[in-house]
Amino acid sequence: MSFDRSIKIAPSILAADFANFGAECAAIEAQGADWVHVDVMDGHFVPNITFGPAMCAAIRPHIKTVMDVHLMIAPVDPYIDAFAEAGADIITAHVEAGPHIHRTLQAIRGAGAKAGVALNPGTPAAAVEDLMDMVDLICVMTVNPGFGGQKFIDMTAKIRALRAMIGDRPIHIEIDGGVDPTTAPLVAAAGADVLVAGSAVFRGGSVSDPAPYGANMRAIRDAI
Numbered sequence: 001m002s003f004d005r006s007i008k009i010a011p012s013i014l015a016a017d018f019a020n021f022g023a024e025c026a027a028i029e030a031q032g033a034d035w036v037h038v039d040v041m042d043g044h045f046v047p048n049i050t051f052g053p054a055m056c057a058a059i060r061p062h063i064k065t066v067m068d069v070h071l072m073i074a075p076v077d078p079y080i081d082a083f084a085e086a087g088a089d090i091i092t093a094h095v096e097a098g099p100h101i102h103r104t105l106q107a108i109r110g111a112g113a114k115a116g117v118a119l120n121p122g123t124p125a126a127a128v129e130d131l132m133d134m135v136d137l138i139c140v141m142t143v144n145p146g147f148g149g150q151k152f153i154d155m156t157a158k159i160r161a162l163r164a165m166i167g168d169r170p171i172h173i174e175i176d177g178g179v180d181p182t183t184a185p186l187v188a189a190a191g192a193d194v195l196v197a198g199s200a201v202f203r204g205g206s207v208s209d210p211a212p213y214g215a216n217m218r219a220i221r222d223a224i
């Protein structure tokens, strides 16, 4: 997986048809998705339950691009190898999920995946200041994690602070929550390069009528 700072759209399959994940992943990729974002929730770190490594392994053959796995679980460490073996290219853990994020990031890279760290809206940029040489991606949550379709929380000051902290390092800034054609230009201007979008991409489409997925992603790109 090579690094580039161009804008990438990573549809969150949390907004896809749960009975059709493989076909949904193939459809969003065919319609122009750059990455596929997979939201793993445990009903403990966040108040919702989605899916685990077996589902990631099942959809992997349907994804040619980057599989970006966002772990909203605690603890994280016992599950890292399983998600890496399931084919995750990027594994992101929350800085709030435990006391040893440094060890977690080492373990993610040790398992052969790119390492991401996520920050809830209430967590300052300074929480990742000492992790700059350990991470490939910083995910800035613009909603409190757990559900799709929530209202965007403005984190542009945090994104700017992270962009300055990152400097020339090859680290992606990913934005997750409430991204649509109105909010995407704000976060892109602040320095984000990966935009996770669930409802704004899947709205109006289906595997039998996937064209709206493409139109929705073009609307986000055109707005930036």
Ligand SMILES: O=C(CO)[C@@H](O)[C@H](O)COP(=O)(O)O
Pocket: 012, 014, 015, 037, 039, 070, 143, 144, 145, 146, 147, 148, 149, 150, 176, 177, 178, 179, 196, 197, 198, 199, 200
């Ligand atoms: O991780 C999360 C929510 O916890 C996100 O990935 C959402 O799934 C994004 O959904 P929208 O806000 O774009 O509908």
